[in-house]
Amino acid sequence: MPSLRSRALSAALTAAGRRRRYASAEAVRARVAESARRPASHLPPRRLGRVADISRTFVGAWPVYDVSPLGTEPAAHVLYVHGGGYVHELERPHWALIRTLVTQARARVVVPAYILAPRGTADRTVPVAADLLSGLIASGGSGGTVLIGDSAGAGLALAAAQRLRDRTGDQPSRIVLISPWLDLSMSHPDQAAIGAADPLLAVPGLLEAGRLYAGTLAADDPRVSPLHGGFAGLAPMTVFTGTRDVLTTDSRELLRRARADGAEVEFHEAAGLPHGYPLLPVPEGRAARERIVELIRSAAEL
Structure with missing residues (x-):
């Protein structure tokens, strides 16, 4: 059973109408149009600079963003790909x-603010993400590199790992997928x-966001939907999901499918928890974050 705090938060999210962002195709199109007129900020919060060195470069x-611990060498390297239905920027x-x-x-966490749909489509986005992952593995050593994505970002992360596998055979030490959209x-x-x-979340809005991200590709193209991309040869995966997602x-x-392909999967399904619960301020989210930290520390020791 979910914790009292988790139940209260889910009720609050429902009361606040958070799923309105994906309630319809029209709602998603309105969001995209508003973003074109007034782009949302993807800048890191100022208080993050109190505990981390932050720099920004451009890849195309x-x-x-490159975020590293203050005053010490990083123990591991992470490529983090944010969620948001491919139409929302990095958020708090x-x-x-x-x-x-x-x-x-x-x-050390490398954080791409990738181009959002409909400007950023899968055929353009996946290769750049794969190049970022390849570069991080080369700079940090495969044993100390973890690929993390949440929601749409988890789909992009997995597609990038599949592309890199097909191109060179290289992989990070682990792939962590949080409430993945695959x-x-x-x-x-x-x-x-x-x-x-x-x-x-609601299906009508997700369908429209997915259509915008797919561009000219079919929905079952592995670059769009990496569930169809095959799992043999991928790094070990850890997956977090909730049953109210x-x-x-x-x-x-x-x-x-991954186990049928012989891939290693550590699977966490939390009863009664919503989409993206490892990012939420609830006990189950804290436990998931602690497990992710453990996985990164383990990667650093390889």
Whole structure:
């Protein structure tokens, strides 16, 4: 059973109407149009500079932040790919997780503010993410590199790892996927029932966001939906999902297909928890973050 705080937060999210962002295709298109008129900031919060060295470079048109622990060499390297349905920028919960990785795991965290859909489509975005991952592995050593993504960012992270596997065979030491969005067709038969209880996401808006990100590619192209990309030869994976998340079907399918391909998967399914719960200020989220920190520390020791 979820904790009292988790139940209260889910109720608050429902009451606040958070799922309105994905309630319809029109809502997503309105958000994209507003972002075109008034782009949201992806800048890190100022207080992060009190505990981390922060620099910014550009990879093509992508701003890429490099966040490292103050006054010490990083113990490991992380590429973190943020969520937001491919149409939302980095937000406070993402930066809070990054702060945890820097301060508790003593990790250098590389954070791309990738171009959002519809300007940023899978055919353009996945190769750049794969190049970033390749460069981080080369600079930090494969034993000390962890790839982390949440939601849409987890889909992009997995697609990048698959592309790198197909191109060179290189992999990070571990892939961590938080509430991953892996099949943009939203066609799993269980999603309707699960979606009715989801306080954050709704199928109609996700379908539209996925269409914008897919661009000219088909929904089952592995660059769009890495659930179709195969799992043999990938790094060991750790997956976090909650049963009140309409995307939990993607995590369950990943578990089934990855194990069928002989891939290693550590799987955490939290009963009654919503989408992205490891980023939330609840006991279950704290436990998930502690596990992620453990995984990064383990990678540093390899």
